[in-house]
Amino acid sequence: MDKLVIEGGKPLSGTIVIQGAKNAALPILAASMLVEGKVTIDHVPKLLDIDVMLNILRELGCRAEHEDETVTLDTSSLHSSHIPEALMRQMRSSIFLMGPLLARFGEVTIYQPGGCAIGERKIDLHLSGLRALGAQVDEEDSRIVCYAKRLIGAEIHLDFPSVGATENIMMAAVLAEGLTTISNAAREPEIQDLQHFLNSMGAKIFGAGTDTITIEGVEKLTPCRYQVIPDRIVTGTVMVAAAATRGQVTLLNTCPSHLTSLIHVLRRTGVQITVDDDIIKVGTAARPKAVDRIVTSPYPAFPTDLQSQIMVLLALADGVSVMKETIFEGRFKHVDELSRMGADIRVDLNSAFIRGVSRLYGATVEATDLRAGAALVIAGLAAQGKTVVEQVHHIDRGYDRIETMLGRLGARITRYSPVPNNQIVP
Numbered sequence: 001m002d003k004l005v006i007e008g009g010k011p012l013s014g015t016i017v018i019q020g021a022k023n024a025a026l027p028i029l030a031a032s033m034l035v036e037g038k039v040t041i042d043h044v045p046k047l048l049d050i051d052v053m054l055n056i057l058r059e060l061g062c063r064a065e066h067e068d069e070t071v072t073l074d075t076s077s078l079h080s081s082h083i084p085e086a087l088m089r090q091m092r093s094s095i096f097l098m099g100p101l102l103a104r105f106g107e108v109t110i111y112q113p114g115g116c117a118i119g120e121r122k123i124d125l126h127l128s129g130l131r132a133l134g135a136q137v138d139e140e141d142s143r144i145v146c147y148a149k150r151l152i153g154a155e156i157h158l159d160f161p162s163v164g165a166t167e168n169i170m171m172a173a174v175l176a177e178g179l180t181t182i183s184n185a186a187r188e189p190e191i192q193d194l195q196h197f198l199n200s201m202g203a204k205i206f207g208a209g210t211d212t213i214t215i216e217g218v219e220k221l222t223p224c225r226y227q228v229i230p231d232r233i234v235t236g237t238v239m240v241a242a243a244a245t246r247g248q249v250t251l252l253n254t255c256p257s258h259l260t261s262l263i264h265v266l267r268r269t270g271v272q273i274t275v276d277d278d279i280i281k282v283g284t285a286a287r288p289k290a291v292d293r294i295v296t297s298p299y300p301a302f303p304t305d306l307q308s309q310i311m312v313l314l315a316l317a318d319g320v321s322v323m324k325e326t327i328f329e330g331r332f333k334h335v336d337e338l339s340r341m342g343a344d345i346r347v348d349l350n351s352a353f354i355r356g357v358s359r360l361y362g363a364t365v366e367a368t369d370l371r372a373g374a375a376l377v378i379a380g381l382a383a384q385g386k387t388v389v390e391q392v393h394h395i396d397r398g399y400d401r402i403e404t405m406l407g408r409l410g411a412r413i414t415r416y417s418p419v420p421n422n423q424i425v426p
Contacts, residue, residue, distance in 0.1 A: 002416065004392055004416075006389065007385075012410055021231040022047055023163075037075060056097065062077065099171035110143075127146075133152060133173060162186060166186040181215075185212060197226045230278075235251055236306045250280075269289050288356075292321065296324070296327050297326055307325055317354075320353065323351065374398075
């Protein structure tokens with residue numbers, strides 16, 4: 001496996017352009033299967049998860065090309081709705097194909113998806129939503145078959161505002177007969193982006209960004225060209241990295257309104273942030289201040305996908321901070337790795353108590369999941385000495401060559417890849 005070697009202690013400085021949002025691009029790629037013809041999606045980052053999704057689409061018969069940041073799809077040759085188990089186990093977001101393939105073919109076969117081991121993430125809400133639209137669901141071990149001669153609009157209430165379930169139901173309901181209402185829907189910006197994409201193809205969806213989404217079924221969709229929104233989690237990661245290294249960074253192509261909770265927390269720590277249209281400037285020269293309590297919750301509250309990154313900043317803050325994780329029970333695996341670097345963090349059930357230290361020290365650590373890996377990179381940038389981050393494939397799922405991105409800001413970070421004789425080369 002590749003590893004990253006980081007020489008820490010240098011403040012980040014400069015300007016960076018933020019990549020397109022992975023969590024918006026994946027459901028949009030899936031939703032493209034609802035239409036027959038050529039669809040072009042711009043601002044799609046080069047990521048491991050994107051590659052897996054495109055490989056699944058190719059396996060189903062779709063023609064797919066990814067050049068620069070543009071994905072071109074020709075769905076006219078799509079001939080299968082059976083997603084291979086081996087590919088599904090590589091990425092949880094493959095579950096997004098269930099709704100579109102069911103709507104287009106009247107049948108879909110999937111398997112329990114894989115992905116980061118950050119806690120239990122059941123797909124019950126996805127399946128109950130499709131059942132409400134008239135689908136029959138047969139489950140046998142890890143294999144799930146859904147089929148319906150036609151889908152009928154329905155009133156669907158989600159027991160939890162699941163992003164994936166909201167998006168899957170939206171995509172299935174687009175071609176259903178009649179009106180579908182999703183109450184207690186997730187409100188994330190990526191759901192709003194999916195609505196805009198589907199409406200660009202002729203769908204009639206209203207309310208994304210609120211807790212009630214209405215879908216008026218249409219008979220067919222037409223192909224379009226669409227640009228994905230900027231990645232708010234990558235934006236937040238770079239903002240925290242700038243703060244943790246006490247740097248001065250300008251971020252271009254951002255959506256500041258998607259990051260109000262993070263901006264609020266960073267300002268509480270003493271970080272200077274200015275916002276101008278799609279530009280965010282982050283800077284600080286002083287040691288951050290502790291924040292008494294942060295709680296992760298569904299959007300627009302503080303995102304679980306930035307919890308591990310902000311913990312690095314709090315580990316360097318003056319005072320004691322408390323972080324409560326309410327979304328995923330397995331999302332404190334980075335704590336042990338940060339402790340190797342000198343952090344003083346104690347975990348009690350779903351809360352972490354962080355007593356800030358004056359500095360962190362380089363060490364060999366392991367990325368246990370995507371966002372934990374990003375946090376360890378930030379810690380390495382802020383630490384004294386050399387840090388080696390292993391299991392980098394987790395990071396590659398959500399960051400387009402993170403070493404290149406941060407290298408543009410002066411980070412001393414190098415990727416090493418294994419060669420057959422077990423040596424490593426840059």
